[in-house]
Amino acid sequence: MLRRWGPPGLLLILGAVAVIAGRPVWYLVPGVLLALLVSPLVFPRSMPxxxxxxxxxxxxxxxxxxxxxxPFCLRLRATLGGTARRxxxxxxxxxxxxxxxxxAVADGNETVPTVILAGxxxxNPDPRWLRSRLRAA
Incomplete structure (x- = not known):
């Protein structure tokens, strides 16, 4: 669980520290936005x-x-937009x-995003290519 929420939590903590140190409250806004971007919340619900x-x-x-x-998963998700649900x-x-x-398919590495399409x-496919494939399906 910490691995999933560690980076977003760190961004929130850094923003809070800036505010506590006397910076204006709007210093917290970029931290909150970045935390949301790198959190699991922007992705469709995962399954086993x-x-x-x-x-x-x-x-x-x-x-x-x-x-x-x-960051590559985030780029893929952002490019897919609504087609991500397909x-x-x-x-x-x-x-x-x-x-x-x-x-098994990435030479022993956990390289993501990895997409299995039609077997x-x-x-790390080109997001625009995948978007066109998902729209066509």
Whole structure:
């Protein structure tokens, strides 16, 4: 849990320290906004890898493996916009099976985002490419 909320919490604490040190209250605003951006709240609800794989086998949706605080995951999520809901999201920090699935296709590394689309793995794909694929599906 600390890994998921550590970076956002640190940003909030830094903003609070600035305010306590005598800075204007608006110094807290960037910290709050950045904390929200890197928090798990901006991502669709995660599910276990086994459930995502089962559902994907049935309906052909993509599976996106991600982790909180990852700037590449955040870029992917921001680019996908509303189409992000057309994929299943697996947080590899919550699900060891998801982390193992990523390591299996990323040369033993936990490189995210990793997307499984139509049975093919794509490690850190171009967000615009994935958005077009999700819209077409």
């Amino acid at each position: 890898a086994a459930e995502a794989q089962r559902r994907s086998a049935q309906d052909g949706r993509a599976i996106v493996y991600w982790r909180p605080g990852c 994929a299943y999201w697996v947080d590899i920090w919550q699900d060891p099976e998801g982390a193992a699935a990523v390591r 093919s793995p794509h490690v």
